[in-house]
Amino acid sequence: MPDPSHETVPELLRHAAREYGDREFLRFPEASLSFAEVDAESDRLAGALAARGVRPGDRMAIMMENVPGWPLSWLAILKAGAITVPVNVRYRAADLEHVLRDSGAVATLTTEQHTAHVPGPAYTLDTLAGAATAPDISPDADDVANFQYTSGTTGFPKACMLTHAYWLRTAQVVADQIRLRDDDVMMIAQAYSYMDPQWTTILCLIGGIPQVVLPRFSASGFWPAAREHGATLTYVLGTMPLLLHKQPPHPLDRDNRMRLVLCSGIAPGLHRAFEERWGAPWRELYGSTESGTDLIAAPEAGDTVGTGAMGLPPPGKEVRVEEETGEILVRGVPMMKGYWNHPEATAHAFRGGWYHTGDLGLLDAHGYIHHHGRIKDTVRRGGENISCAEVERVLGEHPAVLNCALVPIPDELFGELPKAFIQLNAGYEAGRDTAMSVIEHARGRLARFKIPAYVEFVDGFTLTPSARVEKRHLLPPGRDQRAGAIAAEEERT
Structure with a gap:
């Protein structure tokens, strides 16, 4: 667990700067920063924020691409004793206004390209120039560091209140389980506004290793x-593994130093193929913004390959499944303090003393938990419940399908019918022949009631930072979901 002398993120950063000095810490396409440089620059920014009136407990938003200014701003805000509010750069109007208003952010740190979209005070880092020293502030381990808004696929997000201790423990648990080495190099492709590049940043501070930050995820x-x-x-997580797999094989696929790929949601049928293609073990890591790391498969856990098993709870966590197949429940540390401005939602999520994940799980004879879909990500067709994730997995196996999403649409007879939105791979035509080819593929693998009743082709999807399709954008109010869609045969049976 984290060194008790380093109870907060700023303390850990200062320790890493002393310990590792000029060793490379953050590697971006446009810059490389050492541990000492990050500590010094975040000190300066923290002082500049304090000089502009930012006080402990204030909320400061960050709206930037994957650029050095993102982690520097995060660390500076924490050194100023304030609370960081990460904002997705794709947010506009309603999303952006909701997060800034709900959080009560006093200002937003951003880049020139986004200032026009930000309501209220906004600073670019070059406007915070000038010599400054960090304020003499010492946050506590239990102080909130982030209002981390959940990237749910439906509805407006809620802010998880995450403490300094949450971040340190989340990273330390992973560092211990993967046996972090001093010659490791971490590479991350998710947006910094999502939690993964943040906990991997802490992991790199713990181990004194570099973090390579890609501008965005690119399958090729x-x-x-x-x-x-x-x-x-x-x-990697979400759609990323399947998109990587759909890339044409390359003679250099196994020419890499990768010793471990952590992943949330490995397709069991492709698990061994992933390992053989790229020459590295793939291991499940299961958790959430609310609870950090809940389950992890050890690097040596080869028995989990191809089974869908998500590993075991790390020290400090208990995980169980309600009944034989039911909701996955978690308690222990780390854990969020609750949802900001949503006491009723907090009480509901922690009813009975356990955090209710909203995920369905199945416990096997070896003590491993398997993911069985989301409770709310379903279609209720007549008297049958359809797991969207199950259908999406099958549709995604078709060679024409690059990405897909299943959603419920209203129906007078059945209550709801499943509709599939499909993004095609290059070389396939968006027409009835392709749609029916995908439907026939599904018919050979799924129960009849699970087959999509409608198919609509799209050029692409709006994704959450966790690389999941943001389904609420597919269902705008007032739209006839049958208009422009291709009806599958036997849809009314």
Whole structure:
């Protein structure tokens, strides 16, 4: 667990600067920063924020791409004793206004390209120039560091209140389980506004290793980047594994230093193929913004390959499944303090003393928990419940399908019918023949009631920072979901 002398993120950063000095810490396409440089620059920014009236407990938003200013701003805000509010750069109007208003952010740190979209005070880092020293502030381990808004696929997000101790323990648990080495290189491709690049930043502070930050996820560029940077560790999730798999095989696929790929949601049928193609073990890591790391498969846990098993709870966590197949429940540390401004939602999430994840799980004879879909991500067709994740997994196996999403649409007879939105791979035509080919593929693998009643082709999807389709954008109010869609045969039976 974290060194008790380092109870907060600023304390850990100062320790790392003393311990590792000029060793490389953050590697971006446009810059490389050492541990000492990050400590000094975040000190200066913290002083500049304090000089502009930012006080302990104030909320400061960050709205930037994956640029050095993001982690520097995060660390500076924490050194000023304030609370960081990460904002997705794709937010506009309603999303952005909701997060800034709900959090009560006093200002936003951003870049020139986004200032026009930000309501209220906004600073670019170059406007915070000038010599400054960090304020003499010492936050506590239990002080809130982030209002981390959940990237749910439906509805407006809620802010999880995450403490300094939460971040340190989340990273330390992973560092211990993967046996972090001093020659490791972490590579991350998710947006910094999501929690993963933040906890991997802490992990790199703990181990004194570099973090390679890619501008964005690119299925074609991911493994070339891993080769270029000598990455030994990475974390992928959501649609990323399948998009990587759908890239044409390359003679250099196994020419990399990767020793471990952590992943949330490995398709069991492709698990061994992933390992053989890229020559590295893939291991499940299960958790949430609310609870950090809940389950993790050890690097040596080869028995989990292809089974869908998500590993075991790390020290400090208890995880159980309600009944034989039911909701996954978690308690222990780390854990969020609650949802900001939502006491009723907090009480509901922690009813009975356990955090209710909203995920369905199945416990096997070896003590491993398997993911069985989301409770709310379902279609209720007549008397049958359909797991969207199950259908999406099957549709995604078709060679024409690059990405897909299943959603419920209203129906007078059945209550709801499943509709599939499909993004095609290059070389396939968006027409009835392709739609029916995908439907026939599904018919051979799914129960009849699970087959999509409608198919609509799209050029792309709006994704959450966790690389999941943001389904609420597919269902705008007042739209006839049948208009423009292709009706599958036997949809009314």
